[in-house]
Amino acid sequence: MRLFIAILGLLLAGTLVASAGPLVNGSFEEPVLPNDGRFDYTVPTGWTVYTDQTCNPQMLRYTSGTTPVPDGVQYAQIQTLAAIAGTYAGFYQTFDVIPGQLYIVSGWFRPLSGTSVARVGVDLTGGTERPTEWGAMLDGAVSQVWTEFSFEVTATGPSMTIFLDHTQTGTKAGRATAFDGIKVVVPEPSTLGTLLLSTVSLVGLRLRRRK
Numbered sequence: 028m029r030l031f032i033a034i035l036g037l038l039l040a041g042t043l044v045a046s047a048g049p050l051v052n053g054s055f056e057e058p059v060l061p062n063d064g065r066f067d068y069t070v071p072t073g074w075t076v077y078t079d080q081t082c083n084p085q086m087l088r089y090t091s092g093t094t095p096v097p098d099g100v101q102y103a104q105i106q107t108l109a110a111i112a113g114t115y116a117g118f119y120q121t122f123d124v125i126p127g128q129l130y131i132v133s134g135w136f137r138p139l140s141g142t143s144v145a146r147v148g149v150d151l152t153g154g155t156e157r158p159t160e161w162g163a164m165l166d167g168a169v170s171q172v173w174t175e176f177s178f179e180v181t182a183t184g185p186s187m188t189i190f191l192d193h194t195q196t197g198t199k200a201g202r203a204t205a206f207d208g209i210k211v212v213v214p215e216p217s218t219l220g221t222l223l224l225s226t227v228s229l230v231g232l233r234l235r236r237r238k
């Protein structure tokens with residue numbers, strides 16, 4: 028009996044840990060670019076491109092002498108082509124979530140010019156309309172290096188859409204923003220698992236004392 032309860036506890040804890048991270052290809056390692064080609068106009072697997080004009084989705088692969096990639100060896104970026112201030116482009120992905128569950132959205136972004144603004148936001152209804160409010164933002168005028176971001180959202184429905192957004196604030200064409208290591212996870216899943224295991228241990232202890 029004790030063994031059965033212990034196994035049940037472990038299974039429950041395992042399930043809780045495995046439930047995190049419903050997003051796919053947040054690290055942009057797919058599709059794999061050729062080793063000899065560090066650049067491609069490829070849409071990352073699992074993601075969809077959106078824009079209010081014309082844009083270039085791009086994937087890049089780390090090669091010696093270039094800026095290190097925050098997560099793995101590849102990352103994605105999006106480039107606006109029109110010379111219009113306020114124009115935007117980005118990637119979105121819809122994925123399953125548990126209604127009422129708190130999630131941590133995190134990752135890295137890198138505006139590639141002083142007139143690029145990186146934004147990350149979610150649509151809690153799983154819709155594909157670009158959001159008007161954002162969870163994280165970095166104005167290119169501040170920094171051109173990889174910067175980590177993180178924010179919390181509570182799911183209200185069975186699916187959620189994440190938007191990785193690039194906006195150009197100047198009137199020069201060809202501005203871009205890069206993204207990598209995008210994760211959506213349930214915070215501290217081990218806490219509940221530990222709590223369950225502790226409860227199971229206490230039950231086990233009581234059973235042992237009865238013998």
Ligand SMILES: [Ca+2]
Pocket residue numbers: 053054055056096097098099100101102207208
């Ligand atoms: Ca990556």
